[in-house]
Amino acid sequence: MSQPGTQYTKLRWLLTIVGLILYVIDIWTDIGLALKYFHEKHFVWSGLTVGFVVAGLLVTQIFSHAWYRDDMNDKQINPEGKTTISGMSKVGLAFLHLFGMGIFTRYYHLLNQGSKVVWTKMNSYPVQVHQNLFCLATDLSMLKLLEAFLESVPQLLLQLYIVMGHNECSVVQYISMACSFFNIAWALVDYRRCLRRSLRHINEMPSGLPTIVYLLYKLCTITSLILSYVLLLMLSVYSTVALTVLWLLGTIWTHTLKTNFCSSGGLEILYRAVIGVILTFTFFNVKGQDTKVAMILYYLFHFVVNITAPLLLALLKPELQTATSLLTVSGLIFGVSVLGLVCLVVYYLKLHPRGKLREADEVDGLRKGTESTRRIRNFLHP
Known part of the structure; x- marks a missing residue:
């Protein structure tokens, strides 16, 4: 029952x-x-x-x-x-x-x-x-x-x-x-x-405050990074080269982790390329392991991009220095970036639902070893 x-x-x-x-x-x-x-x-x-x-x-x-x-x-x-x-x-x-x-x-x-x-x-x-x-x-x-x-x-x-x-x-x-x-x-x-x-x-994952804080963390960090990328593209369309490099770095990092998500080598390569796209915009734990250091480094780089993009646009395109849109977007980038990082810290320190059960206790759930179970276990972990 x-x-x-x-x-x-x-x-x-x-x-x-x-x-x-x-x-x-x-x-x-x-x-x-x-x-x-x-x-x-x-x-x-x-x-x-x-x-x-x-x-x-x-x-x-x-x-x-x-x-x-x-x-x-x-x-x-x-x-x-x-x-x-x-x-x-x-x-x-x-x-x-x-x-x-x-x-x-x-x-x-x-x-x-x-x-x-x-x-x-x-x-x-x-x-x-x-x-x-x-x-x-x-x-x-x-x-x-x-x-x-x-x-x-x-x-x-x-x-x-x-x-x-x-x-x-x-x-x-x-x-x-x-x-x-x-x-x-x-x-x-x-x-x-x-x-x-x-x-x-x-x-x-509990409903209510933990879900709201987690959503704010993800949406704020993703939104601030998207806005920063937009400013870089406004600076030069060749910024797409930099975005491509970021995608390649994410894909290579996923490859070095030797993910084992797909049942064939060709699909695994496609999977790693897709994860590279995701990592261009937000951090995900690719193999469900402890990635505290990787996450800290990722969001430090994230914060540097959010600071650098408005400054570069203001310095290299001075005609936009006093533009209301640039000032507004710059303030929005900084504000939501800080809010997102604060929500990240609060969520993982205070609201993250820690696992208490061990795999050996899994007696009435999914049968271990099936493709569907492996698929779930080997996919991205936030």
Whole structure:
């Protein structure tokens, strides 16, 4: 019988629908913005806007399909060796993912299976059923996290650059940026909560103040870095070279850690490249190890960038020294950067839910050694 703290509840089911709505709105607003740029003959902006959408969709489809295949080939998940999973054959899986329906397929399965549990008497289902739902939700949250950093974060950077650097302002742009921002926020919190809930040896992330402080830490540090990158791009478009170098450094660092997330070497290389993108904007623990020193060094560099970018723009482009926008953005960068770092310290010193269970105590959770468990354990840890 499931206990109160182990249930996949109606609220979680409803929040899954909210996440789906945010995801769809974010993509469609970006597509609408790309069409607007194309109509106005801003072909580079249009191409970049579409490119980020395609990059997010493509990478998430690749990983989603690979995870389905891993689960299908795993003897513990599929002991009978069935050629279908969740009612889909290998051909059907390939077809759905080829047309970008991978995430929507996962949303359908989670909502469909979850509705059978949460809209009936919860005590009629064992713990394992609820735990399986959390694992489905965690797989989905992993994909949403990748999509957020491959599509929403770069999209926010691009649109802010266009608004601030070229004085191109429109309602559609602001709607697109707002949707990207909310999609990032949702992906971060949803992933954090799903990850901790699906791993039995880690305490679940409490609601309320810990979640709010964690969200502020992530959003403030990411926002300040995006604004700093925008100022550097305003200084020179060749700053994209520096961003590329940062991505390469993140990818190389991930490679030196010898991550073991994917079931094939080619996918592992893609995974490390994607993590490099994420590390360009925020810190994540790539292997779930103690990374206190790495985190301190990362955010020291983060703070240096946030101080340097406004100073360089003011010194090298003196015509912008008295511009209200530059002064406002500089103050915003400094303010949210400090707030984010304060929230980081408060969260990890006072509010972080420390794990109390040991792996040996994991007797009624997921079976250790399965592909789905390995996937969760070997993914990013905040």
